[in-house]
Amino acid sequence: MTQILTPTQSSGAIAEPQKTLWWEFFTFSVDHKIIGIQYLVTSFIFYLIGGVLASIVRAELATPDSDLIDPAFYNSVFTMHGTIMIFLWIVPAVTGGFGNYLVPLMIGARDMAFPRLNAIAFWLTIPAGLLLMSSFFFGPASSGWTAYPPLSILTNEHLGQAVWILSILLVGTSSILAGVNFLVTIWSMRMPGMDLFSMPLFCWAMMATSVLVILATPVLAGAMVLLGFDLLIGTNFFNPTGGGDPVVYQHLFWFYSHPAVYVMVLPVFGIISEVLPPHSRKPIFGYKAIAYSSMMICALGLFVWAHHMFTSGTPDWLRIFFMVATLLVAVPTGIKVFSWVATLWGGKLRLESPLLFAMGFISTFLIGGLSGVMLGSAPIDIHVHDTYFVVAHFHYVLFGGSVFGIYAGLYHWFPKMTGRMLNEFWGKVHFVLTFIGMHLTFGPMHILGLQGMPRRVAQYDPQFAPINVICTIGAFILAISTIPFIINAVYSWFKGDLAPANPWNALTMEWTTSSPPIPHNWIGNPVLISGPYDYGEEYKETIKEALKEAIATSHPAT
Amino acid sequence: MKKNNLISIIVIIGLIIAASIWYGRNNHLLPVAAGDEALLYDGLFNTILAIAFGFFLVVEGVLIYSIVKFRHRKGDDTDGPAIHENLKLEIAWTAIPTVIVMWVAIYSFDVYTAMQGTQDMSGMAHGGMHQTVAQAENKTGNKKSGMPIANATLASANSEGVLMAGTLPAGMGDVVNIDVSAMQFAWIFNYPNEIATAELHVPVGKKIRLNMTAVDVLHAFWVPQLRIKQDVIPGRSTYLEFTPRVVGEYPVVCAELCGAYHGGMRTTMVIDTPEDYSTWLKEQQEVASNDPEAIVASRSTSQMSEQEYLAGKLAQIGDDHHMMHMSH
Numbered sequence: 001m002t003q004i005l006t007p008t009q010s011s012g013a014i015a016e017p018q019k020t021l022w023w024e025f026f027t028f029s030v031d032h033k034i035i036g037i038q039y040l041v042t043s044f045i046f047y048l049i050g051g052v053l054a055s056i057v058r059a060e061l062a063t064p065d066s067d068l069i070d071p072a073f074y075n076s077v078f079t080m081h082g083t084i085m086i087f088l089w090i091v092p093a094v095t096g097g098f099g100n101y102l103v104p105l106m107i108g109a110r111d112m113a114f115p116r117l118n119a120i121a122f123w124l125t126i127p128a129g130l131l132l133m134s135s136f137f138f139g140p141a142s143s144g145w146t147a148y149p150p151l152s153i154l155t156n157e158h159l160g161q162a163v164w165i166l167s168i169l170l171v172g173t174s175s176i177l178a179g180v181n182f183l184v185t186i187w188s189m190r191m192p193g194m195d196l197f198s199m200p201l202f203c204w205a206m207m208a209t210s211v212l213v214i215l216a217t218p219v220l221a222g223a224m225v226l227l228g229f230d231l232l233i234g235t236n237f238f239n240p241t242g243g244g245d246p247v248v249y250q251h252l253f254w255f256y257s258h259p260a261v262y263v264m265v266l267p268v269f270g271i272i273s274e275v276l277p278p279h280s281r282k283p284i285f286g287y288k289a290i291a292y293s294s295m296m297i298c299a300l301g302l303f304v305w306a307h308h309m310f311t312s313g314t315p316d317w318l319r320i321f322f323m324v325a326t327l328l329v330a331v332p333t334g335i336k337v338f339s340w341v342a343t344l345w346g347g348k349l350r351l352e353s354p355l356l357f358a359m360g361f362i363s364t365f366l367i368g369g370l371s372g373v374m375l376g377s378a379p380i381d382i383h384v385h386d387t388y389f390v391v392a393h394f395h396y397v398l399f400g401g402s403v404f405g406i407y408a409g410l411y412h413w414f415p416k417m418t419g420r421m422l423n424e425f426w427g428k429v430h431f432v433l434t435f436i437g438m439h440l441t442f443g444p445m446h447i448l449g450l451q452g453m454p455r456r457v458a459q460y461d462p463q464f465a466p467i468n469v470i471c472t473i474g475a476f477i478l479a480i481s482t483i484p485f486i487i488n489a490v491y492s493w494f495k496g497d498l499a500p501a502n503p504w505n506a507l508t509m510e511w512t513t514s515s516p517p518i519p520h521n522w523i524g525n526p527v528l529i530s531g532p533y534d535y536g537e538e539y540k541e542t543i544k545e546a547l548k549e550a551i552a553t554s555h556p557a558t
Numbered sequence: 559m560k561k562n563n564l565i566s567i568i569v570i571i572g573l574i575i576a577a578s579i580w581y582g583r584n585n586h587l588l589p590v591a592a593g594d595e596a597l598l599y600d601g602l603f604n605t606i607l608a609i610a611f612g613f614f615l616v617v618e619g620v621l622i623y624s625i626v627k628f629r630h631r632k633g634d635d636t637d638g639p640a641i642h643e644n645l646k647l648e649i650a651w652t653a654i655p656t657v658i659v660m661w662v663a664i665y666s667f668d669v670y671t672a673m674q675g676t677q678d679m680s681g682m683a684h685g686g687m688h689q690t691v692a693q694a695e696n697k698t699g700n701k702k703s704g705m706p707i708a709n710a711t712l713a714s715a716n717s718e719g720v721l722m723a724g725t726l727p728a729g730m731g732d733v734v735n736i737d738v739s740a741m742q743f744a745w746i747f748n749y750p751n752e753i754a755t756a757e758l759h760v761p762v763g764k765k766i767r768l769n770m771t772a773v774d775v776l777h778a779f780w781v782p783q784l785r786i787k788q789d790v791i792p793g794r795s796t797y798l799e800f801t802p803r804v805v806g807e808y809p810v811v812c813a814e815l816c817g818a819y820h821g822g823m824r825t826t827m828v829i830d831t832p833e834d835y836s837t838w839l840k841e842q843q844e845v846a847s848n849d850p851e852a853i854v855a856s857r858s859t860s861q862m863s864e865q866e867y868l869a870g871k872l873a874q875i876g877d878d879h880h881m882m883h884m885s886h
Binding site: 070072075150151154240241243245246280281282283284285286287288289311312313316319320323324327328330334335338339342344345346347348350351359362363366367370371373374377378380382385386387446447451452454457458459460533536 | 587588589598599602603606607610613614617618620621624625628629630631634636637638639640641642643644647648651652655656659660662663666667669670673674774775776778780782783785786787788789791792793794796809811812813814815816817818819820821822824
């Protein structure tokens with residue numbers, strides 16, 4: 001199928017590039033779509049590496065004794081697992097990946113506000129990732145992804161810890177650059193006629209995310225620099241032997257790292273708000289409430305960090321303040337969940353992979369949210385802090401939440417990104433395996449934590465062995481579940497059915513151009529036909545015609 | 559038709575509430591409650607769990623119902639109804655969770671204050687809630703302090719787990735003070751008269767206060783059956799207070815990553831009857847006066863676990879604060 005490219009409005013577009021060539025994905029490209037895909041593919045590779053590390057952890061925990069790997073190396077393995085999954089998979093995938101690919105397309109822009117800065121942000125994550133990986137040759141950091149001093153200062157893996165700090169500084173810088181870029185892009189590059197309240201909810205989510213990134217990440221950078229000084233040149237910022245205070249580090253660390261959770265999940269909330277309406281054929285329920293709740297989560301999210309420190313010896317009044325703030329986060333999060341459920345209610349649910357993963361997201365994230373409310377209560381937290389209950393909680397949020405949402409987004413936008421459809425049967429297999437594996441792995445961990453199993457241990461009380469075996473089996477199912485996805489994605493990318501411009505009959509702007517879009521996104525100017533979520537019988541006929549016309553005028557005729 | 563809908567909604571809500579309450583009372587997720595504080599904890603935990611379970615049933619129920627009822631039928635290419643919002647519904651699902659989480663916050667605060675016992679709350683002196691709770695504590699405390707009733711008896715009378723106005727504060731003389739020292743990868747418990755042990759013994763029914771410091775890195779003292787945990791921090795002292803109520807042996811677990819053998823940093827807490835406790839103390843006293851360096855000599859070396867052996871070794875150098883870095 002050859003495409004004859006005839007720009008309908010060749011107003012000054014003399015030599016507009018019409019096609020993205022494969023090798024451009026390996027260059028310092030400034031095209032937001034290429035950068036988006038670079039982020040997604042790179043981070044997915046790191047997801048697989050992090051997954052291998054997780055499997056090693058679960059294999060070790062299949063028995064109560066420390067008998068598979070050296071206990072010191074075990075600590076390195078879960079440290080690297082956490083670091084990779086957070087900083088090299090979820091954060092870059094949801095902000096750098098989906099954010100870059102979608103934000104300009106959704107607001108009718110040709111690119112991000114600062115394309116070169118965007119490319120620099122991506123190319124910072126490559127050395128960061130390689131550095132972190134290189135530490136496997138000389139002993140990786142082993143003090144947990146939290147790197148609490150004095151353990152991280154007194155560590156045997158001196159070099160590994162230093163490299164760890166350096167790569168966190170690099171990905172942090174990358175994050176800040178991307179955050180600035182998104183904020184400016186969303187604020188000033190919306191197409192004529194699109195005000196804040198008619199832009200897609202994903203853009204609202206990215207705006208809230210970027211504010212968090214810009215306000216919180218520099219504090220982490222500060223903490224990392226000071227920790228590095230303590231580690232390398234013997235200062236005593238956090239080292240109690242020299243009069244330093246390890247609890248100060250915890251404040252600085254969590255001032256970033258709690259908001260980081262929202263950085264990892266707010267864009268995914270946005271993805272869900274985009275995926276549900278076209279696949280359930282109904283408008284999003286409560287647009288303004290969802291938009292405002294993103295901003296509320298952003299604001300509240302900056303004042304809850306010390307709930308990670310309820311057992312750290314913080315003053316009581318502080319614990320009370322952070323308990324109330326934390327519990328309040330449940331309100332805007334609840335608004336989102338209820339609004340999504342109401343969106344589904346009465347729709348015509350097309351139960352294909354994107355919607356299955358989106359509904360899977362709601363059902364599992366809900367559990368993580370509810371256990372989050374339990375943890376928000378200071379006395380409850382004191383018992384389960386640093387136990388497998390917490391491990392269960394944040395995997396329900398970050399796996400059941402973020403990863404399910406990422407998959408929903410991948411199935412939804414794969415046709416747009418590659419111009420090919422994914423295989424639906426293998427998509428369903430992937431969903432079923434992921435869903436079962438997820439609950440089998442992380443569900444029983446709630447019980448482990450409540451019963452008395454601490455986290456980050458290589459050996460544990462034999463009474464917990466049966467439940468740990470279940471978790472390990474679940475983890476292996478999860479590992480296997482990625483195989484159908486990888487094969488499906490790689491095969492479909494090259495040989496899948498060709499995707500039309502708008503396979504889901506969706507209404508957001510990215511579906512008004514070809515699949516994949518041309519380098520400058522639209523031939524001629526994009527046309528705003530309807531609100532992003534004007535689904536439903538009443539609107540259908542009028543919009544359908546206008547949409548067809550818009551697609552015809554703004555992408556190459558076939 | 560409309561009336562039928564209303565009735566079925568009421569019936570469903572009733573069933574969900576009943577199921578939630580049942581689950582809150584019968585979840586068996588927590589281990590035995592061996593301290594007075596644990597009873598308060600369990601009451602709070604079961605209440606919040608019941609609320610969470612209710613929300614869980616509602617949302618998952620709607621999701622499953624939607625999959626069945628609203629799934630796309632073959633040949634139907636129409637859209638759903640164009641419903642954009644419903645202000646009343648949205649106000650309801652904003653207001654109801656707000657009220658619930660604020661209630662949870664107040665309840666948690668109450669339990670927190672009660673569990674903390676005599677912990678210094680001066681920073682919250684203006685909080686009305688705190689003052690009332692504290693006053694109630696004082697009143698009961700004054701009234702009962704002269705009465706020879708063991709705290710454990712009072713506490714078990716309240717085994718429903720209903721919120722009570724704190725455990726009875728024992729007179730200062732009644733508090734058993736134990737100094738705890740944490741190090742990679744062992745706990746040392748120091749009793750008065752130079753007694754140092756690797757196993758924690760406490761008498762049932764008395765208020766226990768652990769004064770804790772760490773030698774090297776962060777640790778955390780946790781007894782799951784007491785539902786309390788506190789980080790142990792080098793360079794500062796932290797403390798925990800609790801009142802044991804069920805005689806038995808319980809694990810002491812380090813809950814803060816402290817190095818390669820963090821998982822092995824475990825020991826036992828024994829809640830003794832007052833008689834057993836004084837016998838045990840006497841034994842330890844003799845051991846200590848015979849050999850001041852002995853830590854676990856109450857058992858023969860062959861019975862000692864690697865853990866205890868390590869603890870004994872470490873204790874000899876434990877006071878030496880230059881030993882900041884144990885390498886393995």
